Amino acid sequence: MNASSKISRRAFAGGLALLGLDRGVARAQGFAGLGENAEGFAAVVPGRTFAFPADHGPHPEFRIEWWYVTAILKDRAGASYGAQWTLFRQATRPGAQQPGWANQQIWMGHAAVTSADTHRYGETFARGGVGQAGVETKPFHAWIDSWQMRGREGMRDAMLAPLDLTASGTDFAFALRLDADRPVVLQGDAGYSRKSERGQASYYYSQPFFKAGGSITIGDKLIEVTGLAWMDREWSSQPLGPDQTGWDWFSLHLNSGEKLMLYRLRQQDGRNDLMGNWIAADGRSVEIASADNSITPTGMTDVAGRQVPTAWRIAIPSRGLAIDTTPLNAASWMGTSFPYWEGPIGFAGSHAGFGYLEMTGYSAACVIP
Numbered sequence: 001m002n003a004s005s006k007i008s009r010r011a012f013a014g015g016l017a018l019l020g021l022d023r024g025v026a027r028a029q030g031f032a033g034l035g036e037n038a039e040g041f042a043a044v045v046p047g048r049t050f051a052f053p054a055d056h057g058p059h060p061e062f063r064i065e066w067w068y069v070t071a072i073l074k075d076r077a078g079a080s081y082g083a084q085w086t087l088f089r090q091a092t093r094p095g096a097q098q099p100g101w102a103n104q105q106i107w108m109g110h111a112a113v114t115s116a117d118t119h120r121y122g123e124t125f126a127r128g129g130v131g132q133a134g135v136e137t138k139p140f141h142a143w144i145d146s147w148q149m150r151g152r153e154g155m156r157d158a159m160l161a162p163l164d165l166t167a168s169g170t171d172f173a174f175a176l177r178l179d180a181d182r183p184v185v186l187q188g189d190a191g192y193s194r195k196s197e198r199g200q201a202s203y204y205y206s207q208p209f210f211k212a213g214g215s216i217t218i219g220d221k222l223i224e225v226t227g228l229a230w231m232d233r234e235w236s237s238q239p240l241g242p243d244q245t246g247w248d249w250f251s252l253h254l255n256s257g258e259k260l261m262l263y264r265l266r267q268q269d270g271r272n273d274l275m276g277n278w279i280a281a282d283g284r285s286v287e288i289a290s291a292d293n294s295i296t297p298t299g300m301t302d303v304a305g306r307q308v309p310t311a312w313r314i315a316i317p318s319r320g321l322a323i324d325t326t327p328l329n330a331a332s333w334m335g336t337s338f339p340y341w342e343g344p345i346g347f348a349g350s351h352a353g354f355g356y357l358e359m360t361g362y363s364a365a366c367v368i369p
Contacts, residue, residue, distance in 0.1 A: 038063055038237035040094030044201040046192045052184070053157040055205075056233070057137040060097055060105065064090045065235030067135065067142050067149065069165060070251060070356040071176060071212045072344050073227035080328050081216055081225060082114040082344030082356065083174045084121075085149065085167050087133070087142050103129025109144040110336060111167035113174055113216050114329050114343045120218065122169025123336045158183040160207050160231065168217075176214035178229050180207055182283045187261060188275070189287055193234070195265060196244060196273060202236035208251065208259040208279055228253050230356065243268045246361015248295060250276075250314070250325070250345075254353040257281035260321075262288070262314065264295045266361065278319060292318050301330040308333075308341050308362050323349035325357065 042061040059065055071083040088108040098104060105128025112121035126132035126144050133144035140151035140160070147167040155162060161180040167173065184207045187193050193204035210229035215222050230251045249263035262276030274295060276288040299311030310330045315322045325347040332343025341359040346352075 041091070041237035044192070044203055044236050046189065048191055048203055050186065050191055050203075050205065052160075053137040053140065055203075056135070056140055056157070056160060058089055058105075058135050059235045060089075060091060061094075062091075062235045063094075063237040064088070066232070068232040068234070069149070069178070069210075069229055070342075070344075071178075071210075071227055071229035072253065072354045072356070073212060073216065073225035075223050075225050080116065080344065080346075080354075081223070081227075082112075082328060082332075083176065083216060084110065084112040084114075084342060084356075085147065085165055085174075086110040087135070087144055087147075087149070089128075089135075098129065100129050101127060103127065105129065107133035107144050108337075109133070109147050109167070110334065111147060111169055111172075111174075112332075112334065112342065113172040113218060114332050115218060116329055118218060119329050119332045119343065120169060120172040121334050121336070122167070122172075152177070160184055161210065165214075171219050173217040174215065176212050176225075176229070178210040178212050178231075180209045180211070182209045184233075185259075185277075185279055185283055185285045187277050187285065194275065200236075200238055200244075202234045204232070204234045206233070206251075206261065206279075207231040208253070208261070209283070228354070230259075244273075246359070248297075248309070248312070249358045250295075250312075250355055252347065252353060252355035254351050256351065256353075260316075260355075262293065262295065262316075278316070288316060288318075292316060298324065301327075303331055303333045303341065304335065304339065306362055308359060310341070310357075312357070314347075321350050323347040323351055325355075327357065 041063045067087045069085045073081040090106045092104045107126040109124045135142040142149040150164045152162040159180045163178040165176045184205050187204040191203055193202045195201055208230045212229040213226045215224050244265050244267055247263050247265045252260040258281050259279035265273040274290045274293050277285045279285045293316045296313045297309030298313050300307045301310040310327045312325045325345045328344040334340050334342050345357045346354050
């Protein structure tokens with residue numbers, strides 16, 4: 001589910017860097033400072049009524065939010081790829097929005113393309129108030145510099161589709177069209193996504209039913225691709241507790257047409273908070289009780305000088321689900337301002353399919369619980 005800065009789901013790292021908050025302080029406030037006190041910002045409370053297209057746009061009264069797309073793709077020969085496009089917004093202080101360069105919004109973008117043998121990513125930053133980055137709802141347009149997510153003619157607000165999605169970096173680029181035939185899905189309890197027993201939460205909805213088509217470019221090779229995509233929208237003012245060190249987050253496309261969003265939030269004392277939603281093929285979303293699922297690492301990879309759990313076993317007995325996941329590329333490391341692992345995965349067992357995995361808060365010295 002992108003802080004002062006992190007965010008990866010999520011890495012709003014850049015905000016902390018631009019604010020001058022050093023990494024030692026960030027660790028004391030949860031991953032990337034996401035557990036920092038949110039005094040003066042709006043609070044996340046149950047019972048919100050979501051409204052579209054308004055909620056596709058920014059919520060500056062909250063400290064952080066993101067627009068987060070991951071795509072599972074194949075070329076004509078059946079080779080697998082992944083693409084990521086993320087826009088993060090972070091407010092440096094609460095209060096009325098200031099004009100021009102005095103604006104308190106910092107924007108950050110992450111983009112990546114992954115294949116079985118390469119992972120390429122980019123990171124960019126912009127200041128609010130001067131047109132370098134932002135989100136408009138009608139017509140829908142989210143951008144940072146030249147990276148774009150733009151509604152196409154006839155866009156349906158309830159579905160957030162169709163969209164054009166573009167980004168480029170050193171030796172990679174992608175241009176995808178996303179379309180969906182079902183509305184967005186509220187995560188958690190009707191869009192209220194609890195992150196701890198101490199009140200931390202976010203507003204969270206997804207569009208997990210995107211179909212994708214277009215091209216990716218790796219080096220000088222342009223590759224036509226098709227596949228599935230997933231978009232997460234989340235905003236909050238304090239989404240983590242100060243003792244929560246990071247998360248392991250899965251968005252899974254089951255071959256049955258069902259979808260699964262699942263994550264565990266790791267705590268300093270070794271305990272984990274587990275949350276998720278089971279999404280039926282028709283879009284009905286049911287929250288999964290923490291006691292009714294398990295997420296267990298089964299394989300480690302040495303990435304960027306640290307041990308990262310890149311293979312997992314997931315079990316939800318009430319759904320008859322017991323699967324093992326495998327990364328497309330175990331070295332899918334995002335060496336961004338606050339580094340994290342993010343890449344496409346496959347899974348098999350009681351159910352089969354593909355998805356994305358994001359893991360944050362793994363330092364060189366961390367011990368995997």
